Amino acid sequence: MSFIKKPRITKGLPQNGLGLSIVDYEGAMSTLCAGCGHDSISAAIIQAYFELEIEPHRVAKVSGIGCSSKTPTYFLRPAHGFNSVHGRMPSIVTGANAANRDLHYIGVSGDGDSLSIGLGQFCHAIRRNVNMLYVLENNGVYGLTKGQFSASTDIGSTARKGGAVNQQPPIDPVLTAINFGCTFVARGFSGDKQSLVPLLKAAIQHPGFALLDVISPCVTFNDHEGSTKSYAYTRESERTTVYADFIPSREPIETDLVQDVTTVTLHDGSRIALRKVDDDYNPFDAGAATAYIRDHQDQGEIVTGLLYMDEEAQDLHAMNNTPNTPLNALEPSKLIPGAAKLAALQKAWR
């Protein structure tokens, strides 16, 4: 980590439609190890919210425990924040989102936080289709506790020191999410912002649970030869299947883009343009997507891009029939129907 304050220099910086420059989307100086993939993801998040012209204070950032879970401090300084217990970020977001549906929710987690202690929470937030961006910063180790294998470590992957070889099969967050009916599933790489920023933008605007699994090398404990989550290995094995470009509703689609492009229109009129690299890939078919990802996994390839989406599904609020006004903005008289209403309700169940 660095000890000096990052110079705040705004002269000549471009501004977005809100009159904010990218500096207004930054956070505190990172205390992570120099070269950690998580820092690049934070930079991509800053870029994405800046480009989407979302007011930073309209965002709530929530996390659990881990190096990855520390990162919300390093972006969107004016946003709401909650650093929760290990693996419990999804419940906090679910609760917050239930109470105030008007904020943009971003949950940041790690492979340890999501796939070990928090696996149950992860799966249920998906099932509820909580409208949130879930960033899983996947480095294949417990970084914060000094590099133990995690539930995403591949079989055969070696520890940095001591020669331990992982024997247990990994949990793939992408396949898990598709299995549980996740409505937006994507994978990126911290070292490839050109793809990551558009994926983040699409995920933020997706009206439901959006999982973004980002391979994010741990330079300190998992960037050696023998690791399958190192910078070098990921670069060799990455195979991007579907590029996603986010197009705000105010911008027309350029016609030369339309070739080989499928566009999905979101509820607010913005669109996601999907550019497929493999013709036979179908990001709207969960079964085919699963098979494809698995096949390539067997060939030692890491499939990245926008892998699956379902824009029709209902989110938490639709399923529960909640009003459009956030619950926390309702009059107490409306929010708390009173003893008489409760008695009537209970009577109906007798």
Add this chain to the structure above:
Amino acid sequence: MKPTDTSDPRYYHKVVDCQWGCPAHTDVPEYIRMIAQGRYTDAYLLNRRSNVFPAILGRVCDRPCEPACRRVRVEEEPVAICRLKRVAADLADDIRSHLPAVPAKKNGKRIACIGAGCASLTVANDLLPLGYEIVMFEQFDQAGGLMRTNIPAFRLPAQVLDDEISMIVELGVDLRLGHRIDSMAALLEEDFAAVFVGTGAPRGKDLDLPGRQETERIHIGIDWLESVAFEHTDHIGERVLIIGVGNTAMDCCRTALRLGGESVKVMARKPRGYFKASPWELEDAEEEKVEIIVNHSPKAFVVDGGQLKGMTFDHLEYHVDADGNLQSTVIDEVFVACDDVILAIGQENAFPWIERDLGIVFDEWDVPKVDKATFESTRQGIFFGGDSAFGPENIIWAVEHGHQAAISIHKHCSGDPVAKRLSHGMNLLSTKMSLHEWSFSNDYDPSNRRRMRHVELKQRFDELNIEVELGFSAEQFVTEVKRCLNCDIQTEFTAKLCIECDACIDVCPVRCLTIIENGDRTDLVQRLNTPVTNPDAPFFVSDSLPQTSRVMIKDENLCVHCALCAERCPTGAWDMRKSELLIPYAIDEEVAACNQKTG
């Protein structure tokens, strides 16, 4: 693009904007650091090596370094480079014992320097330590040239001048004061190994309008300032018009205020923004309540019975035409009453004392042909420098000319070709002390430029020679030095160590780094994280990176030298290295020649 060769001294030299902007390439960031460390004498000596007159220049330098300063890319105003030089000079110990020793045994070569201005003095400064005998001829009774005769003492006190001039003279100049050279041919009869002409641009331009010859109350600016300096003039009328709006005009109007002028008007032909005067000189004049009247073109002097009544002007209106040129139309004619007029509309060289049959070729404007690198005229062994070479400039250019002419004179006297000179060299040294510790302060200080303290207005006019600027207080310069961005601490990149983790790119506060596929320059600049705004600035392209064969690009224009990229880099691919430009002077040529002889 091909990978950038950062071992070429020109590359990093250009990154140090102030040093690049300074005609004498003063090592500004290093002297500012020395001041920060309380090493005032070292700071003075470092300055003196390149600019010879730190105390003088710390007050009156034209400071081309400041508009160039990187600080203006991040906020409004540059580092007060010039006034920090004065801090070094004010606080330095007596430095005479640090001056290079002058050998008692001379090398037998006598050099004539004509004029005792800053150009000639620099030649003497550089050549005396090599054993040359310097004979300096000066028409006036005091040395210093325009610094003495034209720059008013309220900007540059005589004592400061005396001090720095005597430092050179005491090295052993054979100074012949009150000795005007009236014939070059006669001088060449004498036994000089080389001649340096440092006579300046002594002729002030006149304004030939009706009435010009009918009164004594129209003065030529530089002559008038000279007569004030020599105390031949101690008085002026109450209403004074200054014609012209350059730096000479600023000195004239401020001097007029001190000699009895009550209403002093500077008459400008053009609108603001087209003035020749430096912004700070204008500011100081206006602070003293000088009135600047724009869009007035002189038409005639109105003289009645031998008495100057005033002047008539065309009052102009300007507009910019389709080609972007400024066009004027006359709206009316106005009369402005006055008691005196001072003409400050420019200077020219004049060489009535150089015979035209000596092999010194003069061009169509009657200016000698002088080589831009060697300062040699068309006659071997005769050199020009300072204002005499290419017309009026300023002190710091005159000093640089002096350094270069000294090298040429030494080469000429050694029988070597004058054009074959040492080129700049560079030292590049890591500043890394430990993980996040550097041998320089990289913590960005957002403070604004400190305001110079001035003597109260009333007090200024009590006495002609009272210095207006008080210099920076200790509190002020302690803050001001921290504004320097350490542009000489370079980000040196080693491509083979880079793992492309993007850490540097993400942390960089000005987003001046990009990793992309290589291409030609026009293509590359379109794909950078931050668009290029200054195409002249150095642009770094690395060797191809090990993992993806892409390249690291850096737009040096934006970098604030905060070292965060190097702090964030997990592999040490970025290092902060101090670049030191090695500038050869006459003495270095001598050392190099000796080394060559001894192998």
